[in-house]
Amino acid sequence: MSNVEKEKVVELIHVDKAFGDQIVLEDVNLPIYEGTTTVIVGPSGTGKSVTLKLMMGLMRPDSGQVIAFGHDISNISNKELRKIRMNFGVLFQNVALFDSMNIFDNIALPLRERTDATEDDIRRNVQEKLEMMDLTGADKKFPAQLSGGMLKRAGLARALVLDPRIVFFDEPTTGLDANKSAEIYRLFHHTQSELNYSAVIVSHDVPKIFKLSDFVVLLAEKKLHGCVSPEDFQLSDNPAIRLYVEKNIGPIYSSLIEEAGFYETF
Ligand SMILES: Nc1ncnc2c1ncn2[C@@H]1O[C@H](COP(=O)(O)OP(=O)(O)OP(=O)(O)O)[C@@H](O)[C@H]1O
Ligand SMILES: [Mg+2]
Numbered sequence: 001m002s003n004v005e006k007e008k009v010v011e012l013i014h015v016d017k018a019f020g021d022q023i024v025l026e027d028v029n030l031p032i033y034e035g036t037t038t039v040i041v042g043p044s045g046t047g048k049s050v051t052l053k054l055m056m057g058l059m060r061p062d063s064g065q066v067i068a069f070g071h072d073i074s075n076i077s078n079k080e081l082r083k084i085r086m087n088f089g090v091l092f093q094n095v096a097l098f099d100s101m102n103i104f105d106n107i108a109l110p111l112r113e114r115t116d117a118t119e120d121d122i123r124r125n126v127q128e129k130l131e132m133m134d135l136t137g138a139d140k141k142f143p144a145q146l147s148g149g150m151l152k153r154a155g156l157a158r159a160l161v162l163d164p165r166i167v168f169f170d171e172p173t174t175g176l177d178a179n180k181s182a183e184i185y186r187l188f189h190h191t192q193s194e195l196n197y198s199a200v201i202v203s204h205d206v207p208k209i210f211k212l213s214d215f216v217v218l219l220a221e222k223k224l225h226g227c228v229s230p231e232d233f234q235l236s237d238n239p240a241i242r243l244y245v246e247k248n249i250g251p252i253y254s255s256l257i258e259e260a261g262f263y264e265t266f
Contacts, residue, residue, distance in 0.1 A: 006033040008067070009087075009166050009198050010055050015064035017050060024050055026222040028064075032166065037192070037199040038227070039209050041244070042219035048202040051219065052168050055200065056088055057081050069165070086114060089164035089197065093171045095155035097143040103130075104139035107158045114162065129157040132191055149180040153187060160191060169201040181205060185212060206248050207234070218244050 010032040017025040024047040032038055032055070040048050053059040054066055057073040066074040068084050076084075097106045107126045111117045117125070130136050133153040143151060152172065159167055172188075173181035185205075189212055192199060203209040210216065210230035218225040218233075220240045226233050234245055 006035070008032065009034050009069060010200075011065075011067045012051070012054060012061075013065040013067065015054060015061040015066065017047070017054065017059070017061050023222055025054075025061075028224050030055075030217065030224055030227065032198055032200055033214075034165075034198055035196055036214040037201065037212050038215040038217065039213040040200065040202045040217050040219060041204070041206055041209075041248075043244075046219045047222070048219050049170055051224075052170055052200065052202060056090065056168055057085065086162060087165040089159035089162065089167035091152075091155050091159045091167065091169045091172050093174045095151050097151065097154060097158070099143050102140050102142055103135065103146070103154050106143070106154060107161055110158065110162050125161060126157075129161055132160075132194070133157045133187060148176055149183060152176065152180075152184050156184070156187060156191070160195060160197075163195060164197055166198040166200070169199060169203070171202055171204065173203070173205060182208075185209070188212070210234075220244065 008031045012028050012030040015025055015028045016023075028051070030038075030051070040051060042048055050059065054061055055068070057066065057068070060074050064074070065072050069087060071080065071084055073081055073084060097103075098109070101109070104126055107129060108122050111122050111125060126139070127136075130139055133156055135150065135153055135157065138146065138150060138154070143154070146154065156172075173184050176184065185208075188199070201209065201212075207230070210233075213230050215227050216230050216233040217227045218241050223240075225238050225240045226236060228236065233241060234249065236242065236245070
């Protein structure tokens with residue numbers, strides 16, 4: 001199916017965002033298509049987390065629209081926003097589990113707070129997510145008793161417990177070594193094909209994260225660049241993307257550049 005036919009689950013349209021006189025985003029457009037993974041990359045402080053917060057309705061834009069599941073959430077009551085947020089899952093850098101609750105109760109929390117699920121349903125759902133995350137048997141442990149990787153997996157289980165249609169990840173592997181990061185992404189890939197959610201991931205794991213991406217966008221100088229496949233991103237002739245790729249991935253082969261340079265040396 002082409003992207004044109006796919007439903008947009010969330011979309012930023014002509015969004016501007018400033019804090020005081022600091023302009024962070026200027027006329028940003030970003031569609032997120034159903035069942036796809038979009039990766040946002042860019043230097044520190046350029047507004048990647050702000051972009052996620054806008055899409056989740058945690059921040060409102062100064063102008064422009066934020067459409068989620070057909071509703072403009074930049075202009076909506078808190079009650080309606082809460083309903084729409086039921087479709088959202090979140091995994092931020094600091095997983096933020098409650099230290100005083102065991103892993104089972106941490107994962108069950110969104111179900112208890114936001115649904116009328118019975119304790120039997122909750123038990124079934126949480127056990128299923130624990131299994132998916134290789135955490136069976138860790139349900140009675142408290143966050144302080146888990147390793148960094150286990151904590152992230154528990155966070156992922158909690159993010160998925162409401163069966164969200166879109167999950168937002170803000171640097172989900174921060175603080176993990178390469179092996180543990182790969183494990184998180186493997187689980188992420190596995191659960192996505194099983195549960196079929198859309199994902200928006202802010203990540204510095206470039207170019208490894210490209211393997212999981214359908215679309216890559218670069219945030220630089222207040223603007224979004226790209227929203228193209230990882231292959232097209234790496235070969236893009238957009239100057240901002242070229243600069244980013246050369247800095248973070250290394251010079252790429254381009255017949256035009258290579259040839260021009262080659263003949264100049266004679
Ligand atoms: N609530 C806020 N109030 C004022 N300024 C803010 C607020 N949130 C973010 N900013 C500013 O907006 C800019 C973008 O912040 P953001 O957190 O989105 O960057 P980022 O791209 O996620 O960076 P990093 O890669 O370091 O996480 C920064 O200059 C930040 O100081
Ligand atoms: Mg950030």
